[in-house]
Amino acid sequence: DIQMTQSPASLSASLEEIVTITCQASQNIGNWLAWYQQKPGKSPQLLIYGTTSLADGVPSRFSGSRSGTQYSLKISRLQVEDIGIYYCQQASSTPWTFGGGTKLELK
Amino acid sequence: EVQLVESGGGLVQPKGSLKLSCAASGFDFNSYGMSWVRQAPGKGLDLVADISSKSYNYATYYADSVKDRFTISRDDSQSMVYLQMDNLKTEDTALYYCTADTTGIDYFDYWGQGVMVTVSS
Numbered sequence: 001d002i003q004m005t006q007s008p009a010s011l012s013a014s015l016e017e018i019v020t021i022t023c024q025a026s027q028n029i030g031n032w033l034a035w036y037q038q039k040p041g042k043s044p045q046l047l048i049y050g051t052t053s054l055a056d057g058v059p060s061r062f063s064g065s066r067s068g069t070q071y072s073l074k075i076s077r078l079q080v081e082d083i084g085i086y087y088c089q090q091a092s093s094t095p096w097t098f099g100g101g102t103k104l105e106l107k
Numbered sequence: 108e109v110q111l112v113e114s115g116g117g118l119v120q121p122k123g124s125l126k127l128s129c130a131a132s133g134f135d136f137n138s139y140g141m142s143w144v145r146q147a148p149g150k151g152l153d154l155v156a157d158i159s160s161k162s163y164n165y166a167t168y169y170a171d172s173v174k175d176r177f178t179i180s181r182d183d184s185q186s187m188v189y190l191q192m193d194n195l196k197t198e199d200t201a202l203y204y205c206t207a208d209t210t211g212i213d214y215f216d217y218w219g220q221g222v223m224v225t226v227s228s
Contacts, residue, residue, distance in 0.1 A: 032212075032213070034214045034215075036152075036215070043204060043218040043219065043220055043221055044152065044204070044215070044218055045218070046214060046215060046216045049210060049212070049214045049216075050212070055216060087151065087152055089152075089214070089215070091212060091213035091214055094157075094168055095154055095168060095170060096154050096157075096213055097154070098151055098152040098153065098154075099151070100151050101151045101152075
């Protein structure tokens with residue numbers, strides 16, 4: 001199975017700050033990567049798919065990128081509604097696997 | 108509006124059985140794959156089982172941890188997906204989400220609210 005390693009496991013940031021979360025794939029997954037946001041007490045929501053494509057309704061302050069087998073989620077100006085846990089997921093080969101999550105909190 | 112509504116969770120003893128149901132609406136259910144993803148308390152997300160559409164012959168996938176114990180199925184006429192869980196173990200305790208892949212490229216773009224399954228004696 002492809003392992004997805006997220007870092008950091010937790011992150012504390014201030015409003016309006018730039019936040020970057022990374023996800024390292026254990027092998028080549030091309031651009032078959034998604035990011036999900038899970039707000040406290042809620043179901044996960046698709047944020048980004050295909051490494052860089054924003055899902056419907058996702059604010060433009062979110063963006064995704066890739067360098068080799070390392071993938072990044074960037075929030076350009078952190079807002080209070082962005083607090084939650086972020087997960088990456090590879091869709092390159094079955095079984096689809098998730099990263100362990102990054103908990104984003106306000107400083 | 109897409110809706111996925113799970114039901115059937117609860118408390119069950121080890122080695123017991125439960126059947127989860129998911130009622131889907133608001134999209135062309137017949138055309139897309141459906142999955143069950145679970146989240147143990149305070150933990151991350153794990154794909155449990157997946158079933159493709161008729162176009163892909165209703166192919167199924169199971170995580171190794173549930174293979175031979177869980178069965179995923181779907182009823183396209185009712186827009187329902189099910190997860191039959193047998194020989195439950197304490198480590199199956201989790202919130203189970205029904206998910207839909209309407210992207211067609213193996214991303215989970217819709218999620219239900221989740222249904223809790225607790226396996227305990």
